[in-house]
Amino acid sequence: MSDQTPALDLDLARKVLDAQPFSRLVGARLTEFGAGRAVLELDRRDDLRQQNGFLHGGVVSYAADNAITFAAGAELGAAVLTAGFSIQYVRPATGGVLRARAEVVHAGRRQAVVRCDLSTVDEQGAETLCAVAQGTVLSAG
Template structure:
């Protein structure tokens, strides 16, 4: 595994807030990161849907991790801005995020996250329901 992928794995796994939500890293590659959360009652808002904050956090953190795979040693990324479109009420047993870098850059990286829900008993991607989409702008800084 390259040094940038090792650093990206560390970034994903070492954030205490992310761990408290139960976020899990699934796929990591150059400019790509996929993750998921096994949904529980703690992830719900008052009407039983997945809280928008949970969706936004997973979209932001997964996009940031995708960006980390492209930066140089001694650099880090910090979210400068993000926009999320909540497309439908999210229910299910898994929250899945697929993030990829749209535009790498020396100072700014633009990434996109798609958030899906899935019932655990369904094995194929046809059962995924797109519930949110986010665009994340990340500032590249020196440590």
């Protein structure tokens, strides 16, 4: 990054997230960002559920993808793109809030490998793991 590039911090990361129309549509918010980590949350709403009442897997997958990319961006810089990721659903997402907690496990100069645990959070704050994802993110700069 040059001296003219703004430092990446939680406020700037939130502005980047808010610039994504789909993220606004699902009501995603960043609650933590920095040092190769990111936490993205969204509330479970009726319009984000599938036919059995669980949070739709596509929404869970979206949260993994964005949390992975933001965590990598905290390490590699703002200009990053997801190269690919995999997700394993371990139980239905039933809590009131979905929390995607991502952390870089390895970073080079141009790519990072990131793990993401996705949990639902109930009214008492208890987390229940619902999916695990891992992705590779490339520097676009």
